Amino acid sequence: MTRTAKTPEEALGPRAQSLKWRVLRTRWRRQEPIWNNSFAYLAVTVMVAGLTVLLWIPRHLFEAVNIALLYLLPVLFSAVRWGLYPAFYAAVLGVLAFDYFFIPPIFSYSVSDLRYLVSFAVFLVVATLTAGLASSLQRQTREAQRRERITASLYGLSRQIAMVQNLHDVGQAIVHHVGQTFGVPVAMVLPDAEGRLVETSQTDSPPLGRPLNPSVLQWVYRHGTAVGYGGKHRPELLYMPLKTEDTVHGVLCLGEYGLDQPFSPEQRQIIESLCGLAAVSVARVTYETQARIAALTAESERLRTALLDSLSHELRTPVTAIMGAIGSLSDDQIPLSTEDQGELVSTIRDSVMRMNRLITNLLGMVRLESGLLRLNRRPCDVSDMIGVVVHQMRETLGSRPLSISVPDNLPPLVVDEVLLEQALVNVLSNAVKYSPNHSPIHISAIASHCSLRIEIRDFGMGIDREDKEKIFEKFYRSAKAQNVPGTGLGLAICQGIAQAHGGRVTATPASPQGTIFALELPWNPPPYEGEAP
Amino acid sequence: MTILIIDDEPQIRRVLRVMLQAQGYQTVEAATGADGLVFAFTAAPDCILLDISLPDLKGIDVLQSIRRQSDVPVIILTIHEEEQQKVRALDLGADDYVTKPFGARELMARIRVALRHRANTPSPSIVQVGPVTMDFERRMVERHGEAVRLTPIEYDLLRELASNLGRVLTHRHLLQQVWGDTTDATDAHYLRIYIGHLRKKIEDDPARPQLIITEPGVGYRMTEPE
Incomplete structure (x- = not known):
């Protein structure tokens, strides 16, 4: 088997060796190495020396015990300030100075009274314990502060991306937040549909100085391991994988080499936490999108079937009627009375009108569905x-009794006239279809201070409670309306048009019989995204 | 009388030909805008039926080219949703439009009105539409024999509609004719209010107007009641 886990240096070839790309460990070294903190040791030395000088002058006023106690001060201080090792160093240095300068014989490490050896031992023990306690206390404080910073940062980011639904906005939020937290350029790279890595979002100021290194990106994406560029423990440029349990969702790149802004181990820890959260968010949005697409596909599959069923029936019926009528009219063998001819011609006309209505509704539906609907609103x-x-x-x-009551002096209603008329035509033809011939229809408009309500009341078969909402769904036909021809499109279009105007259509049973359809429209509609200029 | 049909659909042309010839008109047919333009200037048609959505030239361009050289009546064939296109064509000098699918009676009425309007006969001083009689010489309007009192603007509006009986008049046209050029042509609100007043005075049932018909998104048309 070939080695898959090539390092970026190997992946980039020998020329890249000089570039300081480094695979970063996942566990950051928390403590700096002992020898690294030379300033602390120097300071401790200076402190002990200073203390010795200070104590040397009034040395006759002090007992040896007092002096020994005062030598604990540098130990405590360096434990709090620099941690355990400088404190140990201070303790040892303190004992040595104490012995050399204050224990007879003076200026010698030899001890005249052996009891002093016990004192040294006690001093060392006390110093060590104090140093240990103080430094661990201090470490805990720092740890707590660090945790708090990480938590605050994570909380800030999670609040920003909790509500976001699309990948682009999530990317923007993450990049923006990380960029703001660290004051460095940030870019997020996510795979596109074909799995190619594409830069999705980046901070706009300051921009990443150089284009991202595609080989390193690929490597990080494939192996899910962080890579840094710059000093060994303080890289200036980081490529962080956005990784949930077993999947790498993308790469977050931050920093810029040459800005002299290396990332400290603590910052890297925060970055790692943020990357974890970012990965979870990216995963969440990706899965949500996939789920939505799957649901949409299923829904459109169902609709397509319904549409085909309904269309084949609704189109074939009038076509059959027309073909039959034309066949009879054009056949010389069949003697037809003028009355019969008139009957056949009006059959053709009715069928054609039905087909035309169907086409109008289908087109309306398509436009509503596809988002191509443009509202041309006028008073x-x-x-x-x-x-x-x-x-x-x-x-x-026809000759149905029709009453219209509209109050005088209504203010103009700002709507798309043509669309609203289509909605009203649909409701009205619905009323005609589902009520007996010659039964009356009432149309009335009722104005309230915030909306206008147009009611169309018929005296037909009425509506069942469970159908009240469903009849506005596409292709839904009520069980009791099965023998009346229709596609189940008209009311759905109505509702779509009403909603585009910020209103709605409702159906309620009327007493003693019939249905009231109410089209309710606000006088001041909210803006609609498909507004015609 | 010769009528030029410019439409790319052979079936529509065939139906139009049969319809028009049955009414005693002669027909010339063109399947493209370019052919249509040639026939418009060579066949000397008395009226042109122009499909607004042609495959080669845009119907609007054909209309503009015709209007640059000729005053022949042009009736636009269009579809329901394109009311802005209708307004544009009317503003560019089309006489009227019919919406596909249309009936023979509707088309014939439009052609008759367009031909009559272009014949340049002085409009009669007395016009009778349904129950309403308008005497423009004496500035008198009567409904069912009773005098109707109109404000000057209502009278001007009625006069403009009646002297274009059967033709559609756009909002802009009416505003310019009645209020003059000073009016903002986009403000159709005044117009709507005055049409409402006019309807209350001359229609039998203002809620179901029979004389002044609204053409949604386009304008108004005065017609004989059905």
Whole structure:
């Protein structure tokens, strides 16, 4: 088997060796190495020396015990300030100075009274214990502060991305937050549909100085291991994998070589936590999107079947009627009375009108669904609009008693006149379809201070409680309406048009019989995204 | 009388030809805008039926080219949703439009009105539409024999509609004719209010107007009641 885990240096070839790309350990070294903190040891030395000088002058006033106690001060101080090892060093240095300068014989490490050896031992023990306690206390404080910073940072980020639904916004939020926290350029790279890594989001200021290294990106993405560039323990440029349990979702790149802003181990820890959270968020959004697409596909599959069923039936019926009528009319063998001919011609006309209605509704549905609907809103006169609808429907309405009551002096309603008329035509033809011939229909407009309500009441078969909402769903046909031809599109379109205007259509049973359809529209509609210029 | 049909659909052309010839018109057919333009200037048609959505030239461009050289009546064939296109065509000099699918009666009425309007006969001083009689010489309007009192603007509006009986008039046209050029042509609100007043005075049932018909998104048309 070939080695898959090539390091970035190997992946980049020998030329890249000089570049300081380094695979970073996942566990950060928390404590700096002892020898690294030379300043602390120097300071301890200076402190002990200073203390010795200070004590040397009034040395006759002090007992040896007092002096020994005072030598604990540098130990305590360095334990709090620099940690355990400088404190030990201070203790040892303190004992040596104490012995050399203050224990007779002076200026010698030899001890005249052996009891002093016990004192040294006690001093060392006390110093060590104090140093240990003080430094661990201090470490805990620092740890707590560090945790608090990480938590605050994570909380800030999680609050920003909790509500975001699409990948782009998540990317922007993460990049923005990380960039703001560390004051460095940040870029997030996510795979596209074909699995290629594409830079999704980046901070706009300051921009990443150089293009991201694609080989390193690929390597980090494939192995899920962080890579840094710069000093060994303080890299200036980080490529962090966005990794949940077993999947790498992308790469977060931050920093820029040459800005002299290396990341401290603590910062790297925060970055790692943030990357974890970012990975979870990216995963969440990705899975949500996939789930939504799956649900949509299933829904559109169902709709397509319903559409095909409904279309084949609704189109074939009038076509059959037309073909039959034309066959009879054009056949010389069949003697037809003028009356019969008229009957056949009106059959053709009715069928064609039915097909035309179906086409209008289908087109309306397609436009509503595809988001191509453009509202061309203008102030319209409500009574005029109802007049136009009734005029359009005059043949369907025939001789039905129709009453229209619209209050005088209604303010103009700002709507797309043509669309709203289509909605009203649909409701009205619905009322005609589901009520007996010659039964009356009432149209009335009722104005309240925030909305206008147009009611269309018929005296037909009424509506069941469970159908009240469902009849506005696409292709839904009520069980009791099965023998009335229809596609189940008209009311769905109505609802779509009403909603585009910030309103809605409702159906309620009327007493003693019939249905009231109410189209409710706000006088001041909220803006609609598909507004025509 | 010769009528030029410019439409790319052979079936539509065939139906139009049969319809028009049955009414005694002669027909010339063109399947493209370019052919249509040639026939418009060579066949000397008395009226042109122009499909607004042609495959080669845009119907609007054909209309503009015709209007640059000729005053022949042009009736646009269009579909329901394109009311902005209708307004544009009317503003560019089309006489009227019919919406696909249309009936023979509707088309014939439009053609008759367009031909009559272009014949340049002085409009009669007395016009009778349904129950309403308008005497423009004496500035008198009567409904069912009773005098109707109109404000000057209502009278001007009625006069403009009645002297274009059967033709659609756009909002802009009416505003310019009645209020003059000073009016903001986009403000159709005044117009709507005055049309409402006018309807209350001359229609039998203002909620179901029979004389002044609204063409949604386009304008108004005065017609004989059905």
